[in-house]
Amino acid sequence: MGSLSVSTHRGLVHWQGLLVAISLFNFWCQPTTAQLAIVSTYAAEGKEVLLRVQNKPPNHSGLRWYKGEGANQNNVLAFLIEKPEMYFRCPSFGRVVLEPDWSLLIKKVSKADAGMYTIVVYLTDSKKEIGFGRLTVYEPELVVSLVASNTTVTENKDSVVLTCNTNALFIHWLFKGMNLKLNERMKISEDHRSLTIDPVKREDAGYYWCEVSNPIRSTESWSVTLDVKFE
CATH class of the missing domain: 2.60.40.10 (Immunoglobulins)
Structure with missing residues (x-):
């Protein structure tokens, strides 16, 4: 007498293997206790x-x-x-x-x-x-200001650090009216309060500002304009 089997489009699957697969599926689908x-x-x-x-x-x-x-x-x-x-x-x-x-x-x-x-x-x-x-x-009332270590720098020679001084929980950086896109020369601190550009290139020239917020309100700093000279 031949063994029982289940026909599929890929061939024959032995019934014992199918039972094992079903058992594993049931085990994986057991509900887990939600964590306190x-x-x-x-x-x-x-x-x-x-x-x-x-x-x-x-x-x-x-x-x-x-x-x-x-x-x-x-x-x-x-x-x-x-x-x-x-x-x-x-x-x-x-x-x-x-x-x-x-x-x-x-x-x-x-x-x-x-x-x-x-x-x-x-x-x-x-x-x-x-x-x-x-x-x-x-703090419900937001305070913010943006300062730069230097606003006039030389390409491929100088670096600059922009610091967003604020009591806000969340900080977002913008450049020329758009979200700042980081590159390998840019680094934002862990608390997002400082932006370092090292070295500065001509494409970094323009105005920067930081937008800050907490769960109930948001505001933004005055912009700081970076002037990049090249030799």
Whole structure:
């Protein structure tokens, strides 16, 4: 008796191989447990902010909020005890409040509140889950100015550094009214606040400016004109 097989346009596939393929497909398609996390949030200085929790695990018995990355007992901000014989949520009032849905409310946010936050949820089986998130605090009023180390330079001889002084979160560079296209001679700093051109070439001549923004508004600097001379 011949073995069972399935016909395809490429030939015959042995039924055992097909079963293995189906098993692997089912394994790969198994749903994964969503990771506990704090929703990273932006907040204007002086306002209030709600740090929300997503992917809350079931069967929990309590939790703790920490300032910083990690469960440092010196940085406990709030905690919740949920047991059959006890329910205790702290703090439930003040500048920092633990809400019933586990969110952390911070009133009159300051720059000192910015950074990473950690939540530890204790499960009923004595295990725990840990989640992280970042709070970024920005000044609502934008300040920006653009300065250059030199505005008159010689081609293939000099370099120039343009610095965008601002309190904004996001910085975007423009050249001659268009988005700046970087080349191998240009380098933008990690914080995007400075642009270095080394060496300068004649095609770099023209006006530059920086456009800055935070989550609620945007503005731009006055332009700086670069004059490139050549020998």
